[in-house]
Amino acid sequence: MSDRTASRTRQTPVAETPDAIRxxxxxxxxxxxxxxxxxxxxFASGAIGRAGRVVDGTTVSDYEEIEQQHRRSVQLAVxxxxWKGIKINLIDTPGHPDFDAELRAGxxxxxxAIFVVSATDSITAATRALWRECDEEKIPRAIVVTKLxxxxxxxxxxxxxxxxAFGLGPDTVRALFYPxxxxxxxxxSMGLLTGRSYGEPGPCPVSESARESLVEAISGQDDALMERFVxxxxxxPESxxxxxxxxxxxxxxxxxxxxxxxxxxxxxxxxxxVTGFPAPTHxxxxxxxxxxxxxxxxxxxxVTGDSYVGRISLARVYAGTLRPDTTATLTGSERSAERIPALTNPFGKQQRPVGEAVAGDLVCVGKLATARPGDTLHDSDHPADLAMWPIPEPLLPLAIEAHSRTDDDKLSxxxxxxxxxxxxxxxxxxxxxxxVVLWCTGEAHAExxxxxxxxxxxxxxxxxxxxxxxxETFAAPSSGHGRLVKQSxxxxxxxxxxxxxxPLPVGSGVVFEERVVGGAVPRQFIPSVEKGVRAQAAKGVATGNPMVDVRVTLVDGKAHSVDSSDAAFQAAAGLALRDAASHGETRLLEPVAAVRVTVPEEHLGSVLSDLSARRGRVLGTESPGPGVALLRAEVPELELGRYPIDLRAITQGTADFARGYLRHEPMPTSLAAQFLDGRAPTRM
Structure with a gap:
C-alpha cells in the first residue's frame, strides 16, 4: 500500500456544509x-487500503461474528x-427479510437509494415492493447490476x-454506463454521455442509438434541451x-x-x-x-452496544449543528436532558473522532443512556418530535430461560x-x-x-x-366432596x-355462590371456601392450566368448634374441586387468534389451503387494491407458532399478516387427549 493511500485511509471525511454531503x-x-x-x-475512494479490509485488518461491513459465520448482513453499516470534496455516507442495509427494521432505518x-440487483437471480417480490415504496416517497434511485x-x-x-419488474415507464431505466x-x-465500462472509459480498455457494444436514447430521456423534461436535441x-457535457x-x-x-x-x-x-444524487437540502x-x-x-x-465505551447511538442531523460538550433534550419513550460527549464517525468496528456534525450529516453519539431508535435529539428551547419509521411487527415467538442463577440475575x-x-x-x-418470550421477525432474527x-x-x-x-373448564355439571381431617x-x-x-358461557370466569343451610359451614369460613376454590382454579385441576367459565356453589359442609380454620377450609375447597374433576368431564380451551393476511391474488389459493390445514376458519376475503386480496380468518394459536416462516415460504415473501387474541374456545377432543395424557403435541 502506497504512502498516499495509507494517509488517505486514516483521514476522517468532514463536511462543512449540507451541500457537501450525500x-x-x-x-x-x-x-x-x-x-x-x-x-x-x-477501496476506490481510498477509505480502505485493500478491498474488504480497514487498515487494522477488520472487515468494513459484517464485522460481527454471526455475520461472518453466516456471510450475511444483520445490521446497517455506515x-x-x-470523493472530490463530497462526503458520502454510504449506508449498507441488510437484505434478509428478518432484518427489515434495519433496512427501514437506513x-x-x-x-x-441504490438498488443492487444480481444478474444471476430474478428480482424478488420484496425488492419490487420496496421500489414502489421509494417511488411513493419520491426517493431518487439508481440501479447497479452485479455478477455480470x-x-x-x-x-x-x-x-x-x-x-x-419495477413496472416503470418507457424511458425510466436507462444505462448510464455499459460494461x-x-x-x-x-x-x-464506457460512459454513454461522456464516452469515457473506466478500467481496462476493450471492445464495448454501445451503439449510437443507445446514447441517443439516453440523451432523449434526459432532454424529455426540458423544452430548451429537447429543442436543441431535435x-x-x-x-x-455540462448541459x-x-x-x-x-x-x-x-x-x-x-x-x-x-x-x-x-x-x-x-x-x-x-x-x-456526487454529481447526480441529492444533497440533504433537496x-x-x-x-x-x-x-x-x-x-x-x-x-x-x-443504537448499538460496545463493551468498552457502552452504548453508541447513530444519529441523522436534520437541522442545526451537533457539537460535543453541549446539552440537548432527548424526546421519545422517555424525556431527558443529555450532555453530548465526543462525536465519532463509524467505520466498521472503528469510531473515528469528528469535531461536529452539520445539518444533513450522520454521526455517532456515545453514552446516551436512554436513547432508542426513533427518538429525537433537539435543542432544549425548541421542542421537536420526529416521526418513527415503520417497524415490522414481530410475530415469531421464542421462549427462553436463564441458564443459571447468575444469568437470571442479569437477564432483565x-x-x-x-x-x-x-x-x-x-x-x-x-x-x-x-x-419469558422474545417475539422476533423470523428465524434469522431469533438467532x-x-x-x-x-x-x-x-x-x-x-x-x-x-x-x-x-x-380448563367443565363440560358438564359435576359435584365434589373435600374432607380435611388432621390431628397431630x-x-x-x-x-x-x-x-x-x-359450566358457564365463554368469558364468564369463575363465579362463586353458596347455598348452605342450617349453618353447616359457619359464615366466617365461607370466604375461606371461595378463596380456596379460586386458588385451585388458578392452578387447574387436570393439566395445570387455569380453570375458567364455571359456577362453583358451596352446598354443604362440616366444621369443628376447635379444629376448623381459614386454612383448613381453603384446603378442603381445593380438594372438593379436584374431586369434582376426577369423576366429571373436563374440557381444554385453546386461544384463538383473529388473523388478517394481505397476499397477492396468485398466492391466495395456497394461503387458504395452508390455513385450512391449521384448523383455520376463513371469515371472508376482500380486495383492497388491484391484484391483492385481504383474507380474514380465525386460527388456533397452537397452529400459528411458525406461521410467519411458512407464510413467507408459501408466498415468496410477498404476504403480510397480523394477529390478535380473540377468545378461548374448546379444543378438539383428540388433540385435548394428548394434553390430558401428558403428550402435548410439538407442532407449532
Whole structure:
C-alpha cells in the first residue's frame, strides 16, 4: 500500500456544509452483492487500503461474528467516504427479510437509494415492493447490476427485466454506463454521455442509438434541451449532466451501472453519487429545514452496544449543528436532558473522532443512556418530535430461560438493553405460562437475538418450547366432596366442603355462590371456601392450566368448634374441586387468534389451503387494491407458532399478516387427549 493511500485511509471525511454531503442507502435482497459493492466503493475512494479490509485488518461491513459465520448482513453499516470534496455516507442495509427494521432505518436516514440487483437471480417480490415504496416517497434511485461475469442474459436484457419488474415507464431505466468485456470477463465500462472509459480498455457494444436514447430521456423534461436535441445540435457535457441530475432528482429517470467484485463500476458510481444524487437540502420528504444555523433537530437511527465505551447511538442531523460538550433534550419513550460527549464517525468496528456534525450529516453519539431508535435529539428551547419509521411487527415467538442463577440475575437488564438496540424485538413476560418470550421477525432474527444476549450482553440462555396459554373448564355439571381431617397434638385441622360445579358461557370466569343451610359451614369460613376454590382454579385441576367459565356453589359442609380454620377450609375447597374433576368431564380451551393476511391474488389459493390445514376458519376475503386480496380468518394459536416462516415460504415473501387474541374456545377432543395424557403435541 502506497504512502498516499495509507494517509488517505486514516483521514476522517468532514463536511462543512449540507451541500457537501450525500446520504445513500444500498438496498436489495440477500446475496446480490451489496456489501461487496460497499467495500469496492470504499477501496476506490481510498477509505480502505485493500478491498474488504480497514487498515487494522477488520472487515468494513459484517464485522460481527454471526455475520461472518453466516456471510450475511444483520445490521446497517455506515461507511463515510470522500470523493472530490463530497462526503458520502454510504449506508449498507441488510437484505434478509428478518432484518427489515434495519433496512427501514437506513432508508429513512438516506436521501437516495441504490438498488443492487444480481444478474444471476430474478428480482424478488420484496425488492419490487420496496421500489414502489421509494417511488411513493419520491426517493431518487439508481440501479447497479452485479455478477455480470456469470450472467445468463445480456446487459440490455437485464435492464429490460428491471424495467418490467419495477413496472416503470418507457424511458425510466436507462444505462448510464455499459460494461466492457474481455471474452466473458467484465474488465471496465464506457460512459454513454461522456464516452469515457473506466478500467481496462476493450471492445464495448454501445451503439449510437443507445446514447441517443439516453440523451432523449434526459432532454424529455426540458423544452430548451429537447429543442436543441431535435435540431441535431451537439449537446455539451455540462448541459447533459444538468439534465441527468434534474431527471434523477425528480425520479423521472433511474440510471443503471454495471459492477463486479473486481471493482468495475465503483469509480463510475462514486461519480454518479456526487454529481447526480441529492444533497440533504433537496430532501422532499417531511423534515425540518436543513440549515446548520437553525436550532438542533436530530433523530436516533440505531443504537448499538460496545463493551468498552457502552452504548453508541447513530444519529441523522436534520437541522442545526451537533457539537460535543453541549446539552440537548432527548424526546421519545422517555424525556431527558443529555450532555453530548465526543462525536465519532463509524467505520466498521472503528469510531473515528469528528469535531461536529452539520445539518444533513450522520454521526455517532456515545453514552446516551436512554436513547432508542426513533427518538429525537433537539435543542432544549425548541421542542421537536420526529416521526418513527415503520417497524415490522414481530410475530415469531421464542421462549427462553436463564441458564443459571447468575444469568437470571442479569437477564432483565440484558433484555432492556436488547430492546433499546433492536426495536423489532418485543419482550413478553407471560403471566399464564410464566415464560419469558422474545417475539422476533423470523428465524434469522431469533438467532441474532440469542447470539447478542449471549455474546454482547454476557447472559447465557436456554431455548425452551413456547407454551400457548390454555384453559380448563367443565363440560358438564359435576359435584365434589373435600374432607380435611388432621390431628397431630394440640389443635388439628378439620373442614368438609361439598361443591356443585356447572359450566358457564365463554368469558364468564369463575363465579362463586353458596347455598348452605342450617349453618353447616359457619359464615366466617365461607370466604375461606371461595378463596380456596379460586386458588385451585388458578392452578387447574387436570393439566395445570387455569380453570375458567364455571359456577362453583358451596352446598354443604362440616366444621369443628376447635379444629376448623381459614386454612383448613381453603384446603378442603381445593380438594372438593379436584374431586369434582376426577369423576366429571373436563374440557381444554385453546386461544384463538383473529388473523388478517394481505397476499397477492396468485398466492391466495395456497394461503387458504395452508390455513385450512391449521384448523383455520376463513371469515371472508376482500380486495383492497388491484391484484391483492385481504383474507380474514380465525386460527388456533397452537397452529400459528411458525406461521410467519411458512407464510413467507408459501408466498415468496410477498404476504403480510397480523394477529390478535380473540377468545378461548374448546379444543378438539383428540388433540385435548394428548394434553390430558401428558403428550402435548410439538407442532407449532
Amino acid at each position: 446520504n445513500v442507502a444500498l438496498v436489495g435482497c440477500s446475496a446480490t452483492g451489496k456489501t461487496t459493492l460497499a467495500e469496492s466503493l470504499a 461507511l463515510p467516504l470522500e 432508508l429513512h436516514a438516506a436521501d437516495a 461475469d456469470i450472467a445468463r442474459h445480456s446487459y440490455d436484457e437485464l435492464l429490460e427485466q428491471c424495467h418490467d 466492457v468485456f474481455d471474452g466473458d470477463r467484465p474488465i471496465g 435540431s441535431g445540435e451537439e449537446l455539451d 447533459l449532466q444538468d439534465g441527468l441530475t434534474r431527471e434523477i432528482l425528480s425520479c423521472a429517470l433511474h440510471p443503471a451501472i454495471p459492477a463486479t467484485e473486481s471493482g468495475v463500476g465503483a469509480v463510475e458510481l462514486l461519480e454518479l453519487i 430532501r422532499l420528504r417531511s423534515a425540518p429545514l436543513c440549515d446548520p444555523d437553525a436550532p438542533l433537530v436530530a433523530q436516533i437511527v440505531r 437488564q440484558a433484555l432492556s438493553r436488547l430492546t433499546a438496540e433492536d426495536p423489532a424485538v418485543r419482550v413478553e413476560q407471560n403471566p399464564d405460562t410464566n415464560q 441474532l437475538v440469542v447470539d447478542r444476549l449471549r455474546n454482547r450482553h454476557g447472559v447465557q440462555v436456554d431455548l425452551v418450547e413456547h407454551r400457548v396459554p390454555l384453559r 397434638g394440640g389443635h388439628g385441622q378439620y373442614a368438609v366442603c361439598d361443591l356443585e360445579i356447572e
